[in-house]
Amino acid sequence: METGVPLNWVIALSGILFSIGILGVLTKRNIIVIFMSVELMLNAANLALVAFSRAHDNLDGQIFVFFTMTLAAAEVAVGLAIIVALFRLKGSIDVDRANLLKG
Amino acid sequence: MAGTHEAMAWSVLKGSVEDWSAILVLPTFPLAGFVINGLWGRRLPKAFVSFVACGAIAGAFLSALYLLTMNLALPPSQRAISVYVFPWMDAGPIRLPFTLLFDPLSLTMALTVSGVSFLIHVYSVGYMAHDDEFSRYFALLNLFVFFMLLLVLAGNLAVMFIGWEGVGFCSFALISFWFTRERAAEAGRKAFLVTRFGDFGFFVATLALLAIFGTLDFGDIAFALHANEVLTPWWGGKVTAQEALHKPTALGISLGTLLCLGLFVGAIGKSAQFPLHVWLPDAMEGPTPVSALIHAATMVTAGVYMVARLHFLFELSPVALLVVAVIGAFTATFAATMGCVENDIKRVLAYSTISQLGYMFLACGVGAYAAGIYHLVTHAFFKALLFLCAGSVMHALHDVLDIRRMGGLAKKMPTTATTFWVGGLALAGLIPSGLFSKDAILHAAESQKALWALGLFTAVLTAFYTVRLGIKVFHGQPRDTELFEHAHESPSVMTIPMALLAIGTIAVSILWVPAFLGHWTILPDYLQSVLGETHEPSAAEALRSTLWAVGAALLGVIVALWAYAWQPGALWRVAQALPWLYRWMAGKYFVDELYAALITRPGRCLSEWVSAHFDLGVIDALVNGVGWLTARVGERVRRVQTGFVRNYALYFVTASLLVLLYLLAQGTRR
Numbered sequence: 164m165e166t167g168v169p170l171n172w173v174i175a176l177s178g179i180l181f182s183i184g185i186l187g188v189l190t191k192r193n194i195i196v197i198f199m200s201v202e203l204m205l206n207a208a209n210l211a212l213v214a215f216s217r218a219h220d221n222l223d224g225q226i227f228v229f230f231t232m233t234l235a236a237a238e239v240a241v242g243l244a245i246i247v248a249l250f251r252l253k254g255s256i257d258v259d260r261a262n263l264l265k266g
Numbered sequence: 267m268a269g270t271h272e273a274m275a276w277s278v279l280k281g282s283v284e285d286w287s288a289i290l291v292l293p294t295f296p297l298a299g300f301v302i303n304g305l306w307g308r309r310l311p312k313a314f315v316s317f318v319a320c321g322a323i324a325g326a327f328l329s330a331l332y333l334l335t336m337n338l339a340l341p342p343s344q345r346a347i348s349v350y351v352f353p354w355m356d357a358g359p360i361r362l363p364f365t366l367l368f369d370p371l372s373l374t375m376a377l378t379v380s381g382v383s384f385l386i387h388v389y390s391v392g393y394m395a396h397d398d399e400f401s402r403y404f405a406l407l408n409l410f411v412f413f414m415l416l417l418v419l420a421g422n423l424a425v426m427f428i429g430w431e432g433v434g435f436c437s438f439a440l441i442s443f444w445f446t447r448e449r450a451a452e453a454g455r456k457a458f459l460v461t462r463f464g465d466f467g468f469f470v471a472t473l474a475l476l477a478i479f480g481t482l483d484f485g486d487i488a489f490a491l492h493a494n495e496v497l498t499p500w501w502g503g504k505v506t507a508q509e510a511l512h513k514p515t516a517l518g519i520s521l522g523t524l525l526c527l528g529l530f531v532g533a534i535g536k537s538a539q540f541p542l543h544v545w546l547p548d549a550m551e552g553p554t555p556v557s558a559l560i561h562a563a564t565m566v567t568a569g570v571y572m573v574a575r576l577h578f579l580f581e582l583s584p585v586a587l588l589v590v591a592v593i594g595a596f597t598a599t600f601a602a603t604m605g606c607v608e609n610d611i612k613r614v615l616a617y618s619t620i621s622q623l624g625y626m627f628l629a630c631g632v633g634a635y636a637a638g639i640y641h642l643v644t645h646a647f648f649k650a651l652l653f654l655c656a657g658s659v660m661h662a663l664h665d666v667l668d669i670r671r672m673g674g675l676a677k678k679m680p681t682t683a684t685t686f687w688v689g690g691l692a693l694a695g696l697i698p699s700g701l702f703s704k705d706a707i708l709h710a711a712e713s714q715k716a717l718w719a720l721g722l723f724t725a726v727l728t729a730f731y732t733v734r735l736g737i738k739v740f741h742g743q744p745r746d747t748e749l750f751e752h753a754h755e756s757p758s759v760m761t762i763p764m765a766l767l768a769i770g771t772i773a774v775s776i777l778w779v780p781a782f783l784g785h786w787t788i789l790p791d792y793l794q795s796v797l798g799e800t801h802e803p804s805a806a807e808a809l810r811s812t813l814w815a816v817g818a819a820l821l822g823v824i825v826a827l828w829a830y831a832w833q834p835g836a837l838w839r840v841a842q843a844l845p846w847l848y849r850w851m852a853g854k855y856f857v858d859e860l861y862a863a864l865i866t867r868p869g870r871c872l873s874e875w876v877s878a879h880f881d882l883g884v885i886d887a888l889v890n891g892v893g894w895l896t897a898r899v900g901e902r903v904r905r906v907q908t909g910f911v912r913n914y915a916l917y918f919v920t921a922s923l924l925v926l927l928y929l930l931a932q933g934t935r936r
Contacts, residue, residue, distance in 0.1 A: 188915050258911050265909030 173214040180207035194249065194256045198242055205235050278485025281347040281368065288333055289349050289366050292376060293415040295325035299408035307401025316391040319404035323387050323411055327380035334373050342795050345370055348421045348485050355424075359480060365421030367484065371796040374639065374789070375418035375571055381770075382563045382646050383411050385763040389654055390555040392759035393661060403443060403553070410436035414564050418571060423472045423482040426572070430468065430536070433565045434461050440560060441552040453548040460545040464535015468572075471528030478510050478521075488578045511582055519585060526579055526586035530593075533569030537623045540597040544858055546620055550612040554657030557612060562619045562653050563646040570626040570642055574635045574797060581633070591631020595711075595720040598624030600855070602727035606734070607851045610667045611656045614735050618693060619649055621724060625707050628717060634710030635797040636790040640778050641703035643789070644692070647774055648700055651689035651767035658682045658760055659739060662753040669738040671749060676740040678753040681761045683740040688768040690736050694729035695819045698775030701812070705780060709803060709811040722818045729822025737830045781808040 180203055187200025209228045216224025246256060253260050283290065299322025307315050337345050346369035355362040387407060394403050410433060417429025435458075442454025472482065477500040479487050490497065490507045499510050511522030519527075533539070538546035549561045560566070573580060573590060580586050598621045605617035622645050629638030660667065662679060676683035692700030704725065711718040744750035755761065779786035782805040790800035803811065829837035841848040850856070 185919055189912055189919065192912075261911070262909030265907045 170214055170218045174211060177207045177211040177214065180204075180210065192257050192259055194246055194258050197258065198239075198246065201242075202235065202239075205231060277343070278346045278348050278367075278369070278483075278488070279344055281349045283349055283351050286347060286349045286368055288329065288336065289368050289419065290351065292326055292329045292333065292380075293412050293419065295322045295329065296408045296412040296415065298322060300405050300412060303401050303408065304405035307405055310401065312395070312400050315401045315404055316387075319408055320384065320387045320391065322408055323380060323384040326411065326415065327377070327384050330373065330376045330380050333368065334377060337368065337370065337373055345795050346485070348483065360476065361480075362422065362424045362476075362482060364425060365483060366419045366425070367421040368419075369796055370792045371571075371575065371639070372419050374643065374793065376415055378643050378646050379411065379414050379418060379564050382650050382767070383407075383414075383559050385767055385770075386555050386559045386563075386650060386654070389558075389657070389760050389763040390553075392757050393555055393657055394553065399443070403440075406436055406439050406443070407556070407559070410440065410560060410565070414568075417568055421483060421485075423475065423484075426575075427469065427472060430532070430568065430572075431465065433560070433568065434458065434465065434536070437461075437549070437560050437565055440556040441549045443552055443556065447551070450551040453545075453551040457545040457549050460542050461535040464532045464542055466532075467528040467530075467535075468532025471525045471532070474521075474525055474528070479507070484575060491578060491582070508582075511579075520583065522579070523583040523585045526576075526583050527589060529572065529576060529579075530586065530590055533572055533627075534593065535569075536572075537566050537569030537627070538620050539569070539593055539624060539627060540600055541857065543597065543601065543620050544861060547613050547616045547854070550610070550616050554612065554653060554660060557616070558650045558653030558657065561616065562649040566619060566623060567626070567642045567646065570623065570630060570638055573627070573630045574639055577630070577635050577797060580630075587631050587633070589631075590627050591711075591714065591717055594624045594627025594629075594631055595717040595724075596624070597621070598628060598724040599720050599727070600624075602724045602731065603851050604854050605731040606727055607848065608731075609669055611659065611669050611672075611735065611739065612653070612667060614669075614731060615649070615652055615656060618652075618728065618731065619645075621728065622649065622693070625704060625721065625724070628711055628721060629707040632710050632714060632717070634707065634800070636778075636793050636800045637703070637706035637710050639793060639797070640789050641707055643777070644699040644703040644771070644774050647767055647771040648689040648692040651685060651764060651771055652693065654760070654764050654767065655682050655686040655689065658756040658764065661756050661760070663749050664752070666746075666749060669735065671746040672739045672744075673742045673746075674740070674744040674750060675753055678750070679740075679755045681755060681765065685761075685764045685768040686740065687736060688771055690732045692771050694732045694823065695725055695815055696729070696823070697772070698779075699771055699773075699777075701816070702775050702778055702780060705808075705812050705815045706778065708815050709808065710801075712811065722814060725815055725818040726822040726825075729819040730826045733823050733826035734830055737826065742831070742834075780812055781805045782812070 184200045184202075184204030184207060187203065188197050191197050191200065209231055212224040212228050212231070216222060216228075249261060250256055299318050302318050303310075303315050310318075346367070349366045349368055351364045351366060353361070354364040387404075390403070390407065394400055397403060413429045413432030413436060415429075417426055417433060420426035420429055438454045438458040441457050442451045445451045445454070475487065476482055479490055479497060481487065481490075489495075491511075494506045494508050496504050496506055497510055498504055501513075505513075511520065511525070513521040515521050515524050517524065531542075535542045546561060546566065550557055552561070580590065601617045601620035601624065605614050605621065608614045608617060622641070626638040626641050626645070629635070629641060658679065659672070659675065659682060662675070662682075663672065666672070688697070691697045695701050695704040708718060708721050708725070711721050776786055777789040781803055787800070787802060790797075790802070794800065853859075
């Protein structure tokens with residue numbers, strides 16, 4: 164890579180975004196925030212893929228990102244539907260209240 | 267060797283099933299009857315069930331007759347044909363095809379079995395008319411006839427063993443036919459276990475024969491012995507057949523003797539000889555026609571048939587033959603003494619059966635196989651007849667068996683009484699055919715004076731207990747007037763088979779008439795190609811032998827008449843004068859008690875100990891322990907599943923991090 168932001172920096176950003184996503188998933192009780200955190204993790208991965216693609220002069224990574232975005236869109240559709248169903252069932256979007264399945 | 271020329275007489279030809287398919291028809295009839303009545307009998311009317319059952323046996327009998335005419339049309343040297351039906355067990359060097367034997371001996375047996383069982387089937391229609399389990403009874407009876415025909419038609423020991431075990435099972439199932447009665451269930455178990463004990467000897471000897479000869483085919487073994495073929499037995503090397511059987515064993519007897527004794531243990535169990543006779547008297551718990559068919563006329567003779575069939579093997583071992591003769595003669599006397607003091611009408615006949623089977627083994631043991639088979643055939647007729655008479659009496663008296671409560675029944679049941687006396691006198695050896703067959707055996711045994719004396723003594727006892735039974739049941743004053751008042755003659759479906767058996771009892775005597783009455787030797791001539799030459803005595807010799815036998819029987823009759831008709835009570839005083847003798851005889855020599863003390867009770871104790879300690883302490887503990895462990899682990903591990911999605915996510919992340927760290931560590935090491 165001749166010009167622009169160095170690869171390491173982009174990878175570091177990607178790692179930070181991913182960690183924020185994980186922390187969000189692990190700590191939040193609001194299911195919509197958790198959902199957003201998951202999206203954040205997906206995009207952190209996308210960022211890493213694009214960065215490596217550019218660094219290696221190989222388009223495979225970018226093509227992979229397209230797939231990821233398609234998948235994310237589909238996941239949003241399903242995820243939001245589940246959230247709506249959960250809200251209808253429990254009257255709340257607190258994940259801790261969906262705790263029936265336990266040993 | 268003594269057996270060599272005998273084996274020569276019996277050369278078995280190989281036949282294919284295409285040429286001799288008629289032999290398959292014979293056992294198929296009763297099998298079809300079993301299938302029809304066994305599967306659908308409950309839903310079919312009784313008349314149809316009885317038609318199927320009797321028709322199946324009639325079909326078998328007619329096929330046997332047809333096969334007999336086919337066999338008689340062949341020249342005498344080619345009458346033994348081993349029919350190859352299908353390859354049964356083909357495993358490397360071991361070849362056990364399913365073969366049936368089409369020869370004079372098997373046909374004689376098949377005719378006797380199917381003929382007598384047909385009459386007993388017909389009788390059963392009347393006897394079992396009011397039983398709820400009508401179809402189960404006839405299905406089992408047909409299955410029994412099927413296995414018995416398989417046993418006698420078997421071309422090798424393996425097929426014979428199927429029949430052997432099959433009749434054992436049917437006997438068990440029919441003894442405990444009324445299984446809700448504790449005593450019947452127990453008697454069935456006892457019969458099964460005791461005969462199984464004998465079958466073990468038979469089975470081990472069969473396997474040993476297979477390991478020596480590489481075949482179980484009767485004809486092949488006979489030929490191997492005759493030609494003294496070189497064999498490769500299990501202990502390796504190459505030896506000739508005669509050498510193999512003369513190989514000494516650790517017990518101090520030759521291998522051949524050991525094999526024959528093993529086979530004979532099977533015969534002892536099946537034919538209820540001492541010391542395995544204990545099951546037969548108890549087997550009388552079954553329905554009376556079953557006693558007539560299985561425990562008198564057919565199954566119990568399987569042991570005699572087997573010894574005659576394998577005579578070429580027994581003849582190589584004089585020791586084994588002597589054992590057969592001694593056991594036979596001893597059992598004949600031993601069982602007859604118990605029959606003299608028994609008060610149960612069926613048990614008297616059971617002891618008499620054991621005793622007569624002893625005669626047959628005595629005949630085989632002294633080499634008079636044809637005489638043994640002749641007595642087998644005549645005994646099948648008159649003993650079946652006697653049992654059917656006993657059944658008729660029970661039918662009239664509502665299942666009373668105690669002869670002390672009977673008496674004078676001849677007035678009420680003339681047909682039963684007449685036929686009983688025909689069978690009884692034949693059994694006692696006073697009229698043909700029992701006279702001729704028993705005489706043939708006693709004559710053959712004359713060379714062994716001690717055995718002959720035992721045989722004669724048994725003839726006295728036989729006549730005594732038969733006449734005693736007849737007088738107590740049918741003559742004198744009725745001892746239980748109420749029973750007597752209600753007694754009636756049985757329906758004709760029962761009396762006609764009895765009359766036919768009575769006619770048959772007399773008629774079979776034409777098969778072999780002693781020399782002084784003419785030269786009729788149909789049966790020994792026919793069996794000669796299988797069993798070897800029969801020594802036919804001169805007229806004077808035969809007359810002397812017959813006079814001895816008749817004299818012995820008359821002595822028994824006179825004693826019985828004296829004790830029960832002329833001087834009633836006289837014998838009781840004799841019994842009281844010799845209390846120990848009476849106690850031993852009435853107590854059946856305490857053989858049952860001995861077995862209970864030596865085998866049953868220790869066995870029970872051992873089982874109870876094992877059940878209490880090993881089963882509960884080890885097996886159950888292991889199984890329960892596994893369950894307990896799983897439950898405890900589950901109790902702990904279930905806490906992991908909290909139901910909070912975020913916890914699960916944390917596990918994911920932690921695990922992923924661990925994997926990541928592991929991969930990193932691997933990467934840096936490289």
